[in-house]
Amino acid sequence: MxxxxxxxxxxxxxxxxxxxxxxxxxxxxxxxxxxxxxxxxxxxxxxxxxxxxxxxxxxxxxxxxxxxxxxxxxxxxxxxxxxxxxxxxxxxxxxxxxxxxxxxxxxxxxxxxxxxxxxxxxxxxxxxxSPDSGQGKRGKTGQKGSGSAAAGQGIEGPTAADFVDITTVAPNVRQVHRQAGASTGSFTSRCGVNRQGQHNSDNDIVAPGVSNGAHHVHDYVGNRKVNFSSTNESLRAQGTSCSNGDQSAYYWPVLRDTTRQGPDVNALGGGAEGNKGAILVPATVTITYQGSPTRKVVAMPRFLRIITGDAKAFTNGTKNANAHWSCTGFEKKVQLTDTYPICPSGSKVVRSFAFQSCWDGKNIDSADHRSHVAFADASGNCAGGFKAIPQLRMKLTYKTPAAPNFAVDGFQGQQHKAITDHDDFINVMTDQLMKQAVSCINSGRHCD
Incomplete structure (x- = not known):
């Protein structure tokens, strides 16, 4: 047909x-x-x-x-x-x-x-x-809810049309099959949920030395002090929220409840730049390093920097987009990229991040902050000249207000679209801790 x-x-x-x-x-x-x-x-x-x-x-x-x-x-x-x-x-x-x-x-x-x-x-x-099924329902609620959502954000988006009932989406998750020689273990860092409220609108990877370089607010866990003035030396000297001593910097744009006013309603990075609403504290944050489905992994260098996803994917296109949204109980069946999920009663909103797992073997960063790392291909292999490293995977869950009353922070003009979600990482593990992580992953153990 x-x-x-x-x-x-x-x-x-x-x-x-x-x-x-x-x-x-x-x-x-x-x-x-x-x-x-x-x-x-x-x-x-x-x-x-x-x-x-x-x-x-x-x-x-x-x-x-x-x-x-x-x-x-x-x-x-x-x-x-x-x-x-x-x-x-x-x-x-x-x-x-x-x-x-x-x-x-x-x-x-x-x-x-x-x-x-x-x-x-x-x-x-x-x-x-039919007029009352699936997408048709979202079209009706889109007209009714878009004004509320836009008013809550202070600019366009998101609207009800940016949300989808996850129970109506067909399963779309595919599993990569492991091959002989795969590294099947894992290593977990428990770093809390940023309940202490470490926030700023800086981005030390993309805009080092520039205050408010992100123009939207980040949540931080791990390293206790990360901002525009951070250096390798200052990161090494800081404490951490991680129970195993992992000093790495893990940070992502905050999620907001747009029905409530936040304290940064007039601040740069916040309401002054269209990011309005009360910041939601994640219910859980899970940080896990996994292996390669085709080979053993090598250690990440200390101070390796990785950005996954594109904060401007709404206007840039999907080339570098890597957003994953779902609901608890659905993660292994449905992952959404350009819409937020409407979760059934008792289920929480899930943001997932799967970082690049191939490294050029030389550089801890690159001019575009992307070229020194890459994703494995569909079979799990790294391109020639790249080495498999532990893949950082993060899962954040939230108890959110009803759609369309939550939104991810973003740049002006990106309309808080789901596809703009992204995550940033600076590896500050000691060489000894990274060696332990690699050993667990390559030997098939699950170290927590």
Whole structure:
């Protein structure tokens, strides 16, 4: 069956008059090849996201009519819409490519243009959906809840459309099979949940020496003092919240309850930059180092720096995105990348991070903060010249307010999208502790 004949990508018109201009975007669903059954739900969600992006841009076109100079529409509306569509089209291509030959030329459909408006139409549902099922319910709550969410954040996003009922998502987690010679053990550091409130909006990896270099607030566990002025020497001299003496710096953007006002409502990194709400303390934080499914691992060098994910993935696209959202009880079945989960009663929201596990064997950092490390391939192998190192995996759980009333901190313009989630790490383990971790992992023991 040709999927394009069943999935919808209808362009809808924002409330306006027939004589006014509107935004016209290329049809996507008609250009898709046959989509494998196992990826249809994901492609459906992204086709509907294209609809929502167009609707939001059209509404902004109406709301800002007469504002700005001659390039306002291109710079403030059409340009950002094109970037959003690029990211969504990229996700569609990746989804199809996991099970079949990926479509080519989709990015050519990203750019939209101005044209005369036509009578309004409504975004249609995905194939086989009734008006009150699955995505249709989210569309209705999106209209009702988006104003509340936007008001809570002080800027656009997230809206109810950025949340999905996890019980409606088909299982999508695949396991990598271990080969002979795999390192099957693990090493765990227990470092608390940052209940003491070590926060700042610095990022010593990306912006060393620059106060408020992150423009959003980070949670920290492990090393007791990490900020823009940190050096290898200062990190080595600090204590740690980890019970095994691990002095490493583990930090990530905070999650906020947007129904409550936080103390940093007027502060840089906080409310002054669109990150409004009360910071949520994680219920649990689990830090575990795991082995390679194909070989033994070697020690990480002390002061190795790794960033996983992209804080600007909403506008940059998904190349470096590595966000994983789920609910307790669902982690081994469903992982979401570009939407937040709506969890069933009794289940907590889960953020997971799986760091790069291949190292170039030489550098503790690189100019782009990425090139010195890499992800293993689909079979678990490192590229030539790279060595397998212990893979840092982190799992954070939260008791959150009901959707859409929580959001991850981010840069302005990223709309607090789920896909922008990221995590930062500086290895400050002593050589002796790292040697112990490697020994546990390579010998198949689980050291806690």
């Amino acid at each position: 040709n999927y394009a004949a069943n999935a919808s990508d209808v362009t809808a018109t924002a409330p306006t008059t027939r004589s006014a201009q509107t935004i016209s975007c290329p049809d996507v669903k008609g250009k898709l090849p046959t989509v494998p059954k196992q990826t249809r739900a994901e492609v459906d969600r992204n086709l509907q996201l294209l609809d929502r992006q167009t609707m939001e841009a059209k509404k902004r076109l109406v709301d800002t009519r007469g504002q700005g100079g001659p390039n306002f529409v291109q710079n403030a509306i059409l340009g950002p819409l094109t970037e959003k569509r690029k990211a969504t089209l990229d996700r569609i291509a990746i989804a199809i490519g996991r099970s079949a030959a990926g479509p080519t030329g989709l990015l050519a459909l990203a750019a939209c243009n101005l044209g005369p408006s036509a009578p309004g139409t409504q975004p249609s549902k995905a194939a086989g959906q």
